[in-house]
Amino acid sequence: MTPAVTTTPSNPKPVLVVGGSGKTGRRVADRLRALGLPVRIGSRSGAPAFDWNDPAGWPAALAGTGAAYIAYSPDLAVPGAPEAIAAFAEVALAAGARRLVLLSGRGEEEAERAERALQASGADWTIVRCSWFMQNFSEGHFRDAVLAGELALPVGDVAEPFVDVDDIADVAVAALTDARHVGQLYELTGPRSLSFAEAIRAIALASSRTVRYTTVPPDAFVAESRRQQVPEDLIGFLRYLFEEVLDGRNVRPADGVQRALGRAPRDFDAFAREAAHAGAWKD
Template sequence: MTNTTNHELTLVLNGTGKTGRRVAERLTGRGVPVRVGSRSADIPFDWTDQTTWPAALDGVRAVYLAYAPDLAVPGAPEDVAAFCKAAVDAGVRRMVVLSGRGEKEAQDCEDIVRASGVEWTVVRAAWFFQNFNESDFAAYVSAGHLALPVGEVPEPFVDADDIADVAVAALTEDGHTGEIYELTGPRSLTFAEAMGEISELTGRQVAYSTMHPDEFAVALAEDGVPDEVIGLLTYLFTTLFDGRNATPSDGVRKALGREPRDFRDFIREAAATGAWTL
C-alpha cells in the first residue's frame, strides 16, 4: 500500500479510549503527527461543546471518528453531521469511523460520514475483548462473577488492537477508501464460554449468569453507574444480543491480510499484566 498521510496531522477522537489510545500510539510510532481529541487534551475536544471543534480541527487532514459514549445514544446523528460539516470546512480529506456491528443507529451515522464528501472507511466492530479487563466489567470478572442480561447467544468478540491496526491502515494507506470492514475475532463464544476460558487459562474461577434487564439496571445503579450509562448498556444488551451478530466476519483478513487475534491469546496476555487481580 502507498502511504499517503505520514506528514499530515491526524485527529484521533476519543483519543484516550480503548481504541483511540491504541490508534494514537500506532500513528505516533509511524511518525504521523497526531492530535489527541479529548476534553483533557492541550487543545481540548468535547462532543458536547462545538466551540472546541475549530481549534481541534485546525490543520487536520485525517480523522479517526470515535463517538463517546456510543453512536446509539440520542443526538449522535446530529453531532456527527455537525462534526462532518466542520471537518470538511476545515479541510479534512479522510475519515475512519468506528461503528457498532448490527447497530441501526450507528449505521445511520455511517451514512452521514459517507455522504460528507471525505474519503471514508467504516470500521464496524464486535464486542471488544478489552471490555472484560479495561472497563466496568473488569471488576466483576476479578470478583469471580459476571452477570448480564444476555443468555446463550454467541458473540465473535474482537481485539481492540486489531481494530486499531485496521484503523491505522485506513488512515495512512491507499486502498481502504469506501470499504466497510466488519471486525470480529476468529470464533464466537457465549459470555458463559468466555468466562469459562478465562477460568481455564488463569486458574481463577469466574462464573457467568443471566439476569433480567431490570435486575441488571438495579445492580448497576447500586454500584454507582450513572443513569445514562445504565440506559445505554441495557439497550445494547437487550437489542444487539439476539443472534444478529453471532457469525464471525472476515474484516480483519480483508483489511490487513492476516487472521484476527484469538480470545485465548488475549486472556494469556491480560493475565500476565495483572488483569483480574483484586
Template sequence: MTTTPNFLIIGGKGKTGRRVAAQLDARGIAYRLASRSSEQRFDWYDESSWAGAVAGIDTAYLAPPVGPTGLALAGKFIQQAAAEGLRRVVLLSGRGVGSPGRDFAVYESSVELENAVRASGADWTIVRPAWFAQNFSEDFLYDYVMGGEIRVAAGDGGEAWIDTNDIGDVMTEVMLDERHTGETYSLSGPRTLTMAEVADELSTATGRPIRYVDLEPEQFVAELVSYGQTVEDSEAVRDLFAVIRNHRSEYVSEGVQQVLGREPRDFADWARETAKTGVWSA
C-alpha cells in the same frame, strides 16, 4: 517524526484511539490527540471545543460516544468538520449497524451517524468491530471479572469477541492507505463464545473461578445506573447486549483478513496473554 500533524485521533486515550496513536508513533507519523483530558481539549458535548481540534487536519479518526445523544452530536460534528475542510474520516461504528432486526435506539442512531459521514462530502472509511475483548480488562466488565461474576443481560447468545489490538491495526492501515476509501469493514474474532464460555476462558486464564450471571434486561439497566451510569447510556448498553441475547451476533466477520491479510487473535489467546500482565491480579 514529521512535525505537522495531518491526522487527528478523537478519543485518543480510549481503547482503540491509544492503539492507533501507538502505531503512528512507531511509524514516526505526527498526529493530534483530542479528548476531554488531552492538551488539545475535545468534548462531544461542548461544541465550542470542536473547531480547534480539527483545524488544519486532513484525516480524522472518530470513536463516538455510546448513547443516542452523543451519536447525534458526532454526526453534527462530522458535517461541520467537513464543511471547514476536513478531507477524510475513519469512523469506528459497530458490527451489525444497518442490519435487519437492529431496532433499538442506539442502532438507529448509529445508522444515522454512518449516513451523516457518507453524506458529509468527506472521503470516508467505516469500521464495524464486534465487542472488544478488552472490555474485560480495561472497561466496565473488568470490575465483574475482579468480582468473580459477569453480571450482564446476554442470555445464552454468542459474540465473536475481538482483540482491540486487531482493531487498532486495522484502523491504522485504513487511515494510512487511501485505497480503503469508501469501504465498510466488519471485524470480529475467529469464533463466537457465549458469556458462559467467556467466563470459563477467563477462569482458566486467571486461575480463579469466574461465573456468568444472566440478568434480566431491566435489572441490568438498574444495576448500571446504581454504578453511576446515566439512564440513557445504561439503556444503550442494554440494547447492545440484547443483540447478543437474541442470537443476532453469532457469526464471524472477515474484515481483519480483508485489511491485514492475517487471522484475528482468538479470545483464549488474548485472555492468557493479558493474565500474564497482572491486570487481574489483586
C-alpha cells in the same frame, strides 16, 4: 483487498484522534506515533479541547489536521449521533481533514444512520464496524466483576464474535495511512463466536481464577448496577445492548480484519492468555 502498505508522507499533517484516551483511541494514537506521524488527541483535556457537546470548539481541534479517527461518545447508538457525525464531517472538510475513519457498531440502527451521514459527507471515509470488545473484560466495565468472581448480565446463551481492540487499532491506522482503504466498510470481529459464559470460562482458565457467569433478569441487572453507582446513562445504554442488539443478529463472524490487513483476527483464547500474563486480572 491486498494487505495494507502503510505510507508516511514526508511532511504529514497531524491526525486528530477523537476519543484518544479510550480503548481504541489510545491504541490508534500510539501506533500513529510509532510511525512518526504527528497526533492530536481529541478530548476534553486535549489542547485544543474537544467535546462532542461543544461544536464551537471543533474547528480549533481540527485546524491544520489532515485526517481524523472518530470514536463518538457515548456511542453511535444514542439519539443525535448521526447528526453529530454529519456536523463533524462538515467541520473537518472545511479544515482540510479529508480522511475520516469512523468507529461504528454492528447491528445498531442508529450507528448505521451515522455511517450513512459520513458516507454522504464528501469525505474520504472508511468505516470500521465492530462487535463487542474483548478488552471489556480486562480494561472495562466487566473487569471488576471478573475480579469479584462473578459476571452477572441479562444475557443467555446468545453468542458474540468478540473482537480484539488491537485488531481494531491496526485496521484504523491502515485506513488513516493508506488510500486503498478509502470507501471501504470493514466489519471487524474475532474468528469465532462465544457466549458470555464461554468467554468467562476462557478467562478463568487463563487467569487461574474462580469466575462464574450468571444470567439475571434485566431489572436485577439495573438494580445491582445502581447499587454499584454505575452512571444512569451507561446503565441505559448497556440495557439497550443486552435486550435489543444481543439477540443473535451478530452471531456470524465477519472477514473485515482479513480483508483490511491480510491476516486472521486474534482469537479470544489468545487474548485471555496474554491479558492474564500481563496482569489484567491480578488483585
